Amino acid sequence: MKKVQDFKVKEFQWLNDDNYIIKLQSDEEVPEISAGQFAELKIPRSPDVFLRRPLSILDYHKKENSLSFYVKIIGKGTRQLGQLPKGETVNVIYPLGNSFNTENVNNALIIGGGSGIAPFILLARELQRQKIDTTFLIGGRTKKDVFLTDAFAMFGEVLLTTEDGSLGEKGLVTQHSVFKNKKFDFDKIYTCGPNPMMKAVSYIAKEKEVACEASLENMMACGFGACLCCVTETADGNKCVCTEGPVFDTNYLTW
Numbered sequence: 044m045k046k047v048q049d050f051k052v053k054e055f056q057w058l059n060d061d062n063y064i065i066k067l068q069s070d071e072e073v074p075e076i077s078a079g080q081f082a083e084l085k086i087p088r089s090p091d092v093f094l095r096r097p098l099s100i101l102d103y104h105k106k107e108n109s110l111s112f113y114v115k116i117i118g119k120g121t122r123q124l125g126q127l128p129k130g131e132t133v134n135v136i137y138p139l140g141n142s143f144n145t146e147n148v149n150n151a152l153i154i155g156g157g158s159g160i161a162p163f164i165l166l167a168r169e170l171q172r173q174k175i176d177t178t179f180l181i182g183g184r185t186k187k188d189v190f191l192t193d194a195f196a197m198f199g200e201v202l203l204t205t206e207d208g209s210l211g212e213k214g215l216v217t218q219h220s221v222f223k224n225k226k227f228d229f230d231k232i233y234t235c236g237p238n239p240m241m242k243a244v245s246y247i248a249k250e251k252e253v254a255c256e257a258s259l260e261n262m263m264a265c266g267f268g269a270c271l272c273c274v275t276e277t278a279d280g281n282k283c284v285c286t287e288g289p290v291f292d293t294n295y296l297t298w
C-alpha cells in the first residue's frame with residue numbers, strides 16, 4: 044500500500060564527495076517493501092527543486108521505522124538532499140513500482156553499474172532468504188566509483204570491473220571474464236545502471252538464453268502514471284516506468 048509519510052533526516056554516510064547514503068526515520072510505521080521498489084522524495088525548503096526525486100529503496104528497518112537511500116549527486120535535487128541538516132523533515136511517497144521476480148531462480152547474477160547498485164541490497168536479502176546462490180558483478184569508471192562491495196560480499200561472491208583497471212578486471216562489466224567461462228550456469232540476471240550497460244547486458248542474456256530483468260531509471264515527474272514522462276517502449280506498447288516498472292523483463296523491452 045502506497046504511503047505519503049514524513050521522515051526526519053537521521054544520518055548521512057558519505058562514500059566520497061558526491062555519493063552518500065541518507066537514512067530517514069519516522070514516527071509512523073514503515074510497511075513491507077519489495078526489492079526493486081522506489082520512493083519519491085520531496086526536497087524540503089528548496090527554492091528551485093519542485094518535483095519529487097525518485098530513488099530506489101536501499102534498505103529499511105521496521106523496528107526503527109527507517110528507510111535508507113544510496114544517492115549519487117547529479118544535479119540540484121540530489122545535492123540539496125545531501126545538504127539537509129539532521130532532523131529536517133523529508134516527505135516521502137513510497138513504496139512505488141513493481142519488484143524483481145525471484146520465482147524458479149537457482150543461481151542469480153546481479154550486474155550493477157554506477158548508482159544502479161541501489162536496489163540490490165534488498166534483492167540480495169530476498170535471494171538469500173530463498174537460499175538462491177548469488178554472484179555480484181559491479182562496475183565503475185575507477186575504483187573511486189565502486190561502492191557497497193562489502194555489503195554485497197555478505198550475500199555472495201563479488202566480481203569487479205573498472206574502466207581504468209584500478210580495481211578488479213579492466214574494462215566494462217560486459218567484458219568481464221565471467222561471460223567467457225564455459226561454465227556460465229546462472230539462470231537469472233538482474234541488472235540496473237546506465238541504459239547502454241543494461242542494453243548490452245540484455246543482449247548477453249539473450250545470447251546465453253538466460254532470463255534477465257532490468258530496473259529502469261527513466262526520468263520521472265509525477266511518479267504515479269499521470270504525466271507520461273517516464274514511458275518506455277515495450278513489445279506491448281508504451282508503458283509507464285513508474286507504475287508498470289521500474290523492473291522489466293528485458294525480452295519485453297524494445298530498447
Ligand SMILES: Cc1cc2nc3c(=O)[nH]c(=O)nc-3n(C[C@H](O)[C@H](O)[C@H](O)COP(=O)(O)OP(=O)(O)OC[C@H]3O[C@@H](n4cnc5c(N)ncnc54)[C@H](O)[C@@H]3O)c2cc1C
Nearest residue numbers: 097098099113114115117118119120121158161260261262
Ligand atoms: C526508479 C528510479 C530509481 C532511481 N534510484 C536511484 C538511486 O537509488 N540512487 C541515485 O543516486 N539515483 C537514482 N535514480 C536517479 C535519480 O532519480 C536522479 O539522479 C535524480 O532525480 C536527479 O535529480 P537532480 O535534481 O539531482 O538532478 P537534475 O537537476 O534534475 O538533473 C540533472 C541532470 O540529470 C539528469 N537526470 C535527471 N533525472 C534523471 C533520472 N531519473 N535518471 C537519469 N538522469 C536524470 C537530467 O537530464 C539532468 O541532465 C533513480 C531514478 C529512477 C527513475
Ligand code: FES
Nearest residue numbers: 264266268271285
Ligand atoms: S512519472 Fe509521471 S507517468 Fe511516470
